[in-house]
Amino acid sequence: MPRTSALCRGLTATAVLAVSVGCTVQPGVDGSPPDAKPGGVSPLGVSIGPAPDPATSSPEPVATPSSPAAGRTYSPAPAPTPPRTSAPPPAPRPSPSASAPKPATLMAVGVQSDQVRELQARLRQIGHFDRSPTGYYGSVTASAVSSFQGKRGLPRTGTTDTVTWQRLLGMTEQPTRDELRPPTEKPVAKPDPRCLKGRVMCISKKSSTLAWMVNGEVKSAMDVRFGSEYTPTREGVFSVGWKSRDHVSTLYDSPMPYAMFFSGGQAVHYSSDFAARGYEGASHGCVNVRDEKKVAALFDEVRTGDKVVIYW
Secondary structure (H helix, E strand, C coil): CHHHHHHHHHHHHHHHHHHHCCCCCCCCCCCCCCCCCCCCECCCCCECCCCCCCCCCCCCCCCCCCCHHHCCCCCCCCCCCCCCCCCCCCCCCCCHHHHCCCCCEEECCCCECHHHHHHHHHHHHCCCCCCCCCCECCHHHHHHHHHHHHHCCCCCCCCEEHHHHHHHHHHCCCCCHHHHCCCCCCCCCCCCHHHCCCEEEEEECCCCEEEEEECCEEEEEEEEECECCCCCCCCEEEECCEEEEEEECCCCCCEEEEEEEEECCEEEEECHHHHHHHHHCCECCCEEECCHHHHHHHHHHCCCCCEEEEEC
């Protein structure tokens, strides 16, 4: 039986070769070699173990960092990023205007006091008030305060608060007695150059004031009123021709106390009408004075021949 032995040896060698080179036999429908029985022997004489139980079989090993068989470098998974939380919005900062206290009101329209008189005198020093102080806070004073505030970058309220008052104090000087209670309602005009020498009644039509001056120094001042356009007061340089303390006009049959005549029938004198009606009326060409005490004192000072200058 040498031929049979040779055949068996050939088959055995073929099976061994197949196993050694990693070849497999074409599997059957269920994944086993053809005609193979679980736990039996294949036709080639190779023992086949029992089929693995899917329920108990171990899964394929997974590559781990310590398993070189994995063939790849292990990188640890990044730490989970904590969920981003939005920061609470910053608390609103109060605006300076809302947090700063409002300045206190010191003076307003309707107030009458010595402080108002000082306010007016100080405003007059820097050209914001063009009248003599009265001590009454009216619309004219409010406009002057508003003008001052606007020039200094302050709110134009027209009301004098602590900020406005302190700013005004820092820019002006303490008013003198004459500044607080000046002799005339309106500011005395700058003297005409012809008034600067000798004894002169210096009369300005622009400011409606009379200044009694001796060698350029104002000795007294008073409000005056002039004639109408039909009976204008003459302008120029005159001199006192004569005086009459209790004069009565023969032309108009009206009293002219403390009259000091300087040009024909025109004179400087006291006028009760001017004292009562103010600038609503007019003279017949004379220079009316409404302060009787002042014109009486002037009458005593002025001498015949003293100069009279009337200018615009």
